[in-house]
Amino acid sequence: MKTLRNYIDKIKPNFMPGGKLAMFRSVFEGFETFLFVPATTSRSGVHIHDNIDSKRTMTIVILALMPALLFGMYNVGYQHYLAVGQLSTVGFWTIFFFGFLAVLPKIIVSYLVGLGIEFTVAQWRGHEIQEGFLVSGMLIPMIVPVDTPLWMIAVATAFAVIFAKEVFGGTGMNIFNVALVTRAFLFFAYPSKMSGDDVFVRTTDTFGLGAGRVVDTFSGATPLGQVATHTGDDMVLTNIVGQPLSLLDYAVGLIPGSIGETSLIAILIGAVILLWTGMASWRVMLSVFAGGLAMAWVANTFASPTYAGSLLSPLTHICLGGFAFAAVFMATDPVTGARTKIGQYIYGFLIGVIAILIRIYNTGYPEGAMLAVLLMNVFAPLIDYFVVEANIKRRLKRAVKA
Amino acid sequence: MLSKKTRQILLGPLSRNNPVIVQILGICSALAVTAKLEPAIVMAISVTAVLAFANVIISLIRNTIPSSIRIIVQLVVAAALVIVVDQVLKAYAYDVSKQLSVFVGLIITNCILMGRLEAFALGNGPWDSFLDGVGNGIGYGLILIIVAFFRELLGSGTLLGYQVIPQIFYDWGYENNGLMILPPMALITVACIIWVHRSRNKELQEK
Secondary structure, eight states: OHHHHHHHHHHHHHHSTTSTTGGGHHHHHHHHHHHSOOOOOOOSTTOOOOSOOHHHHHHHHHHHHHHHHHHHHHHHHHHHHHHTTOTTTSOHHHHHHHHHHHHHHHHHHHHHHHHHHHHHHHHHHTOOOOOTHHHHHHHHHHTSOTTSOHHHHHHHHHHIIIIIIGGGTSTTTOSSOHHHHHHHHHHHHOHHHHSSSSSSSOOSOBTTBTOOOOOTTOOOOOHHHHHHHOOSSOOOOBOTTSOBOOHHHHHHTOSOSSTTTSOHHHHHHHHHHHHHTTOSOHHHHHHHHHHHHHHHHHHHHTOBTTBGGGGSOHHHHHHSTTHHHIIIIITTOTTTSOOSHHHHHHHHHHHHHHHHHHHHHOTTOSOOHHHHHHHHHHHHHHHHHHHHHHHHHHHHHHHHHO | OOOHHHHHHHHGGGTTTOTTTTSOOSHHHHHHSOSSHHHHHHHHHHHHHHHHHHHHHHHHTTTTSOGGGHHHHHHHHHHHHHHHHHHHHHHHOHHHHHHHTHHHHGGGGOHHHHHHHHHTGGGSOHHHHHHHHHHHHHHHHHHHHHHHHHHHHHHHSEETTEEOSOHHHHHTTOOOOGGGGSHHHHHHHHHHHHHHHHHHOGGGSOO
């Protein structure tokens, strides 16, 4: 650690104004402040800098994402070996390694494209490097199916970073959650690679690992995919080889789905990290789950075979699809969400309601969490505005009375 | 051939005074008819024709129109021309006319049309009005064609219905971008054109 610090101090003058590499100053500072907490303090006034700057915040969010990511990698391998019928012959590490190889290129592409654009823009405008993409770049690979081609992820990431973030002024200025814009772009531009039965389970080998023939009973439909195409009264959701699933299976998450979203338990570990360190708002998280449960309960009470989703219990709805992931990691994005306390309850509750509403009653979309969060992103400033106005009115009334 | 002023009337709307990307008029048809290049070109020609002749007619009778009912008179003239264009399209380009559906009829509500009649034809001679109509029509059409070019190329892999992106790309895993077919991407494409245009014409940038 000390040698690294010394090395950075040694090369630092080159990047300062007048040095021969001065044009790369923002890149240098980006790396320096990523590695070490900057020692700068306020020079005037009564401001106090918190030790936790936004780079450290991002790091903690990345840490909170790790359980879901690692589980997602294992699950990718698990689903693959289940599909080719070799699950009993391969060990834990082979399964994990397969998933690791399948997911790693997505992470690399997402970071390479996103950070590439961020660095270029920062250089070009002479800004500091903004750290916002550290989290987005990790979220993007976790919310896509395993078989989405890399070039599509690259195009979508570039689109999202430029049009959802940089044109609004960069980190902290964006209206929409960048990772979700990436997913929405992929979803609408390349629907055949983002939904359906062929993309959520990798049936081919990855870099030569795990070759095999797919078993006869295989069907790559996710539980929500099965719900979307279901007709009739009785519904039994199955895994990819036709065995029925229970609520516990949904919670553990060894089911097909986007890479990071399947395991409720892994996501809740992340939620605990976020809440314990105070990085995310528990109000948003809680109210998203409350809204989802409420809407799913209403739908379940008035269950009808026309909308197969209404046959599922509220708890099942919470476990399935990207709902929990959206609640914990997407809705709690402090930039695009509501900021007032009452606003956060409303914002979260409506996300939960709309996600389940879309999921059950719009048969065109098997899952609604992404669209719900994006929609409420638009309304977050409006909610905040009315909460603030109501507060002003209330206090004004009190002041006039007194 | 043309004096400096008339040249300005004709060529100004192509860039500095473009009805779509500077005055932000006629956006809705720019979103609606630009999924393919062919309807966009037909739409551009139709609007140019209606605009030019409506301008001339209004300019000829500008001194006899009572100011209190001028909007109604403008609408009648524009509506008559739109119906003529619609019938011509139905007779000679039925397929395109079907693709354009209501949007030919809706030329009458195109803000550019009423805007030019109100702002230019009512105060200028027929020849200048004709040039103004042609200029604005082409300025509008230009943007439509640029937007439609990118939307058809990226969204369908074709141009004017001919396959442009070679089959080998699809074999390698390339796919058409379905979002380009949807209206939101037309808006974003127009925004990109405005972005490029403003960065090249600094005097248009808002403070």
